[in-house]
Amino acid sequence: MTTTHSKRSRIFVNSLVLYVVAFLFLKFAFPPIAKAIAGTSVNLPIPGTLFLWYMILITACFFVYLSSNEKDLADFLAPVVEAIRGKGGIHGVIFKIAFVCLPLLVGYEIYDCFVPKVVVPSSTRQQHPGMSNPNAVPYVGLKNPFRDPTPEMLAAFVEKYNEEDPREGEMDIDAMPPRLDTDSLDPSALKELFVNETIVEGRQLYQKNCRACHGTGHDGAGPVAKTFKLRPVAFTDPGTIATLVEEAVFWRVSEGGIGLPDIATPWDSPMPKWKDELTEEDRWKIIMAIYSDIGMEPRVLEMKVN
Numbered sequence: 001m002t003t004t005h006s007k008r009s010r011i012f013v014n015s016l017v018l019y020v021v022a023f024l025f026l027k028f029a030f031p032p033i034a035k036a037i038a039g040t041s042v043n044l045p046i047p048g049t050l051f052l053w054y055m056i057l058i059t060a061c062f063f064v065y066l067s068s069n070e071k072d073l074a075d076f077l078a079p080v081v082e083a084i085r086g087k088g089g090i091h092g093v094i095f096k097i098a099f100v101c102l103p104l105l106v107g108y109e110i111y112d113c114f115v116p117k118v119v120v121p122s123s124t125r126q127q128h129p130g131m132s133n134p135n136a137v138p139y140v141g142l143k144n145p146f147r148d149p150t151p152e153m154l155a156a157f158v159e160k161y162n163e164e165d166p167r168e169g170e171m172d173i174d175a176m177p178p179r180l181d182t183d184s185l186d187p188s189a190l191k192e193l194f195v196n197e198t199i200v201e202g203r204q205l206y207q208k209n210c211r212a213c214h215g216t217g218h219d220g221a222g223p224v225a226k227t228f229k230l231r232p233v234a235f236t237d238p239g240t241i242a243t244l245v246e247e248a249v250f251w252r253v254s255e256g257g258i259g260l261p262d263i264a265t266p267w268d269s270p271m272p273k274w275k276d277e278l279t280e281e282d283r284w285k286i287i288m289a290i291y292s293d294i295g296m297e298p299r300v301l302e303m304k305v306n
């Protein structure tokens with residue numbers, strides 16, 4: 001009798017422990033492991049809905065396993081049945097407490113899901129906080145190096161351009177532009193080619209890193225845009241980056257939504273901080289590509305105020 005009872009409790013307790021371990025693993029151990037695999041600078045937690053699905057799947061797995069054998073299922077359910085019947089000693093007491101607490105917990109969770117949490121701010125959000133913000137200071141006065149390339153940058157470009165012959169491989173050679181004849185190319189044509197290549201690279205980087213939020217067509221309607229309370233900016237709107245000097249855009253891309261002054265953050269901005277993910281060059285290239293693709297120019301200060 002005692003052996004049966006201890007075996008019964010073992011199945012129940014083992015299942016419970018395994019379940020808690022699975023939960024703790026997904027919640028606390030997975031984010032640093034994902035961080036190490038992806039090589040990012042921050043932990044990567046599992047999104048809430050996905051987490052819920054994993055737990056549902058784990059629960060289903062438990063019951064598939066337990067119900068594959070009638071005896072195991074009976075053993076697993078035995079402590080619950082005993083508790084319902086008012087037996088089971090200390091287990092019985094624990095179960096009774098659980099029976100009261102569980103519905104209360106579920107009730108609270110449902111209440112918590114539906115109760116409105118966001119208080120609409122009384123003042124409008126300032127989309128373009130000034131660069132007097134402390135985390136903007138290191139960016140004041142920076143210039144996009146790709147707009148005015150130095151002779152060294154152009155020389156390096158020519159070398160790389162001729163090295164990476166895009167006509168090799170499976171591409172249609174006739175459809176490709178002729179190779180670069182650096183001797184016959186005048187400086188302005190070379191600069192134009194350099195700028196165009198930079199834009200092509202920037203465009204690819206944009207589609208890879210920014211499209212999900214800001215949209216393929218820069219209209220702020222990327223596939224995940226609607227999941228945020230504070231929507232990603234539509235660059236095609238002339239009231240956004242067209243009103244900013246380029247260094248301000250570089251600051252916003254580098255530092256993201258973190259650390260913005262209160263006036264700019266009644267809702268937290270999900271705009272990521274890109275300075276740890278993308279090199280300075282890549283950030284400038286993306287900015288150049290965005291302006292080119294929306295057909296606008298960065299704002300130029302009309303006069304320098306002392």
Ligand code: HEC
Nearest residue numbers: 127209210213230231232233240241252253257269270271
């Ligand atoms: C996770 C979604 C998301 C991604 C990915 C994202 N952004 Fe944003 N971005 C936002 C949101 C939301 C805002 C508006 C809130 C704010 O200004 O912080 C924003 C604002 C901006 C602004 C400020 C515009 C202005 O008018 O003040 C710039 C510039 C910007 N993003 C550029 C980029 C670039 C470049 C990338 C890719 C390297 C990128 N964003 C990737 C969500 C995102």
